[in-house]
Amino acid sequence: MLRSSEDAETLGGAGIRPTRQRMAVMRAIREGGHRHLTPESFHRELGDAGLKLSLATVYNTLNHFAGAGLLKRVGAGDRTFYCTNTEPHHHFLDEVSGRIEDIPGLQPEVIGLPPAPEGATITAVDVIIRVRRDR
Numbered sequence: 763m764l765r766s767s768e769d770a771e772t773l774g775g776a777g778i779r780p781t782r783q784r785m786a787v788m789r790a791i792r793e794g795g796h797r798h799l800t801p802e803s804f805h806r807e808l809g810d811a812g813l814k815l816s817l818a819t820v821y822n823t824l825n826h827f828a829g830a831g832l833l834k835r836v837g838a839g840d841r842t843f844y845c846t847n848t849e850p851h852h853h854f855l856d857e858v859s860g861r862i863e864d865i866p867g868l869q870p871e872v873i874g875l876p877p878a879p880e881g882a883t884i885t886a887v888d889v890i891i892r893v894r895r896d897r
């Protein structure tokens with residue numbers, strides 16, 4: 763019980779109404795630990811755990827949570843990942859597998875950023891370093 767009230771608090775604190783379905787999704791995110799979800803992989807994971815939601819619902823829920831700051835949305839290659847680590851950090855992208863992982867420790871710094879286009883403000887810089895595993 764303590765655990766589910768923790769999820770309700772997390773959702774409420776992010777301004778999301780804690781419905782049963784959203785709490786179940788939040789619980790699955792929390793219990794799965796740190797990882798990078800795709801709507802497809804998470805849809806399968808939820809289904810295996812007995813939570814039958816449509817892929818569209820999973821997709822919308824991940825976007826909703828990301829918009830509220832509970833997940834970090836990362837576009838890498840032709841895919842979008844939802845990172846459960848909401849601390850500021852950047853990513854490695856494995857060019858062969860298409861997987862991403864957090865860059866651990868000291869984060870790269872970007873220098874020489876151009877000014878934002880007129881009437882715009884830079885809100886974030888996401889660094890993706892492409893890697894290939896040595897055989």
Ligand SMILES: [Zn+2]
Pocket residue numbers: 798845846847851852853863864
């Ligand atoms: Zn990440």
